[in-house]
Amino acid sequence: MATTSGTTHPTGPTGEADDPPKPRMTRRQRARLSRGIQYAVLVIVVAVIAFRADWGNLQQAFFNTEVIGRMFPRVLIVALVNTLLYTALAFVFGLLLGIVIALMRLSSVGPYRWLASAYVELFRGLPALLVLFFVAYGIPNAFPGFTLPFLVMVTVGLGLTAAAYMSETIRAGIQAVPRGQVEAARTLGMSPARTMVTIVLPQAFRIVIPPLTNEIILLTKDSSLVYVLGVTAGQVELTKFSRDMLNTTVNSTPLLIGGLLYLCITLPLSQLVRRLEIRHAKAR
Amino acid sequence: MTGTDTRSAAPAISIRGLHKSFGPVEVLKGIDLDVPGEVVCVIGPSGSGKSTLLRCVNLLETPTSGKVFVGRDEMTDPDCDLDRVRRRIGMVFQSFNLFAHLNVLRNLTIAQIKVLRRSRTEAEAIARRTLDRVGLAGRETAFPAQLSGGQQQRVAIARSLAMSPELMLFDEPTSALDPELVGEVLAVMRGLAAEGMTMMVVTHEMAFARDVADRVVFMDGGVVVEQGPPEQVIGDPQQERTRAFLSRVLNPTAVDPAEEVSATPAGAQIGSLHVEPGAVPGH
Numbered sequence: 001m002a003t004t005s006g007t008t009h010p011t012g013p014t015g016e017a018d019d020p021p022k023p024r025m026t027r028r029q030r031a032r033l034s035r036g037i038q039y040a041v042l043v044i045v046v047a048v049i050a051f052r053a054d055w056g057n058l059q060q061a062f063f064n065t066e067v068i069g070r071m072f073p074r075v076l077i078v079a080l081v082n083t084l085l086y087t088a089l090a091f092v093f094g095l096l097l098g099i100v101i102a103l104m105r106l107s108s109v110g111p112y113r114w115l116a117s118a119y120v121e122l123f124r125g126l127p128a129l130l131v132l133f134f135v136a137y138g139i140p141n142a143f144p145g146f147t148l149p150f151l152v153m154v155t156v157g158l159g160l161t162a163a164a165y166m167s168e169t170i171r172a173g174i175q176a177v178p179r180g181q182v183e184a185a186r187t188l189g190m191s192p193a194r195t196m197v198t199i200v201l202p203q204a205f206r207i208v209i210p211p212l213t214n215e216i217i218l219l220t221k222d223s224s225l226v227y228v229l230g231v232t233a234g235q236v237e238l239t240k241f242s243r244d245m246l247n248t249t250v251n252s253t254p255l256l257i258g259g260l261l262y263l264c265i266t267l268p269l270s271q272l273v274r275r276l277e278i279r280h281a282k283a284r
Numbered sequence: 285m286t287g288t289d290t291r292s293a294a295p296a297i298s299i300r301g302l303h304k305s306f307g308p309v310e311v312l313k314g315i316d317l318d319v320p321g322e323v324v325c326v327i328g329p330s331g332s333g334k335s336t337l338l339r340c341v342n343l344l345e346t347p348t349s350g351k352v353f354v355g356r357d358e359m360t361d362p363d364c365d366l367d368r369v370r371r372r373i374g375m376v377f378q379s380f381n382l383f384a385h386l387n388v389l390r391n392l393t394i395a396q397i398k399v400l401r402r403s404r405t406e407a408e409a410i411a412r413r414t415l416d417r418v419g420l421a422g423r424e425t426a427f428p429a430q431l432s433g434g435q436q437q438r439v440a441i442a443r444s445l446a447m448s449p450e451l452m453l454f455d456e457p458t459s460a461l462d463p464e465l466v467g468e469v470l471a472v473m474r475g476l477a478a479e480g481m482t483m484m485v486v487t488h489e490m491a492f493a494r495d496v497a498d499r500v501v502f503m504d505g506g507v508v509v510e511q512g513p514p515e516q517v518i519g520d521p522q523q524e525r526t527r528a529f530l531s532r533v534l535n536p537t538a539v540d541p542a543e544e545v546s547a548t549p550a551g552a553q554i555g556s557l558h559v560e561p562g563a564v565p566g567h
């Protein structure tokens with residue numbers, strides 16, 4: 001432990017003292033100085049911004065109480081609710097399809113494996129927006145007179161992409177379950193399907209809950225793409241709602257409110273992921 | 285515990301001309317073995333194919349050729365309903381393989397309920413009785429990770445027993461245990477043997493094999509080199525390879541092969557290699 005004692009005897013590299021050659025400052029003094037400089041830089045930057053910024057203008061642009069008044073309560077009871085609904089629908093669809101694709105990828109039937117791999121590669125390689133467009137316009141073009149209900153288009157359009165990512169996560173989770181668990185179950189007379197359902201999948205899900213929660217966060221943000229389907233006033237979600245308000249009010253406040261509401265969803269989720277990961281690391 | 289019993293004409297396990305290869309490597313090179321209703325211990329050097337042989341009995345490994353019968357059922361018949369026959373065969377693994385996401389009680393009931401279609405109440409009653417039998421009454425709500433290795437292995441034995449199996453396979457059940465925990469597991473197995481359970485036990489515990497086995501099978505290089513009663517195979521091996529193995533295992537204090545093993549008081553040396561008092565070192 002380096003001490004701050006004031007011994008001043010000169011010590012060369014071969015000095016018989018057990019201290020290394022004494023620097024001009026102790027480690028603690030240097031750390032304090034470095035921290036001081038960092039704080040100073042921060043204070044200067046903040047001061048300059050605060051001084052140069054036009055606060056009255058900023059408040060008008062980003063925190064206009066009149067605009068906020070016009071947003072509520074629709075931003076909550078329509079936009080936020082729709083964002084949550086679209087995310088939930090896409091997640092459930094993506095999860096179920098993801099499980100099926102993960103099982104296909106692990107199947108002993110070759111064609112299933114190939115199909116599943118092709119699906120994953122395809123939908124991981126395409127922009128989510130393009131997939132949504134395809135569901136919205138490609139399918140009606142291919143089957144004239146056949147239109148999907150709006151919520152089905154949302155669910156499928158967002159879920160197809162999510163399923164590709166989630167299937168890979170689930171497959172990794174299944175493969176992380178030790179082989180001995182399967183052998184023990186089979187030895188007790190469980191069929192392969194029974195083993196998968198009662199022994200493997202429950203353990204795999206424990207492993208993949210954190211990455212799947214991350215997937216919900218991504219989906220929450222991707223739900224903003226739904227506007228390309230053409231939405232009615234009752235179908236708007238947060239981004240579309242905020243943008244419309246931006247256009248009608250010519251004011252940026254809606255963006256701030258919309259952004260804050262997204263964070264209200266995603267921040268607790270990432271906190272949850274962190275906590276689950278810590279718990280999982282402990283359980284290992 | 286006698287070798288020839290009158291229970292049934294078909295032996296519990298019957299293995300004929302069993303071969304097993306992993307890729308180009310032939311691990312089992314023609315095994316013929318019968319396990320009537322008795323305790324058979326399989327010993328042999330590491331890599332000799334003991335685990336593979338055991339896993340071929342309930343077809344966890346698919347034999348390359350040859351036949352395996354369990355009772356009257358031919359496991360190697362492609363039309364055999366494996367899941368049905370496996371219910372009758374308990375298996376205990378070196379690494380316990382308890383279901384990590386289920387507590388002790390659920391570990392014991394899940395297969396009873398899902399496979400044997402027993403009611404939940406019945407399954408739980410059987411589970412509690414079986415836990416008591418392995419000395420773990422009161423640990424129903426513990427999860428596997430909260431138990432010691434010895435306790436986990438006893439739960440694993442109980443999980444098999446709760447299915448009311450006709451025979452039990454053990455693959456080095458004490459090899460993963462700390463030395464002080466070996467005894468409690470062997471004691472449970474001795475109890476089972478004393479009750480007349482048919483057991484096929486792969487083990488490195490020579491004292492256990494000598495005391496409990498009706499028959500000892502020595503394997504080396506994928507073949508059965510020698511088999512017979514323990515006092516012969518362990519006490520007075522006929523084959524050079526058996527002698528070499530035993531002297532290696534029983535080192536550094538070698539056992540005098542001429543010495544009478546059956547004089548050992550049963551149960552006196554649980555969990556440790558038994559060394560005869562008059563053994564001559566460096567024999």
Ligand SMILES: Nc1ncnc2c1ncn2[C@@H]1O[C@H](COP(=O)(O)OP(=O)(O)OP(=O)(O)O)[C@@H](O)[C@H]1O
Nearest residue numbers: 306309311328329330331332333334335336337456
């Ligand atoms: N799944 C497998 N794939 C390839 N080789 C295998 C496999 N299982 C076992 N083997 C090989 O077969 C040989 C016999 O293995 P086995 O586990 O049956 O030996 P063992 O007698 O049980 O040895 P030990 O006392 O170390 O458990 C070994 O050389 C092993 O490497």
Ligand SMILES: [Mg+2]
Nearest residue numbers: 334335336456
């Ligand atoms: Mg082995």
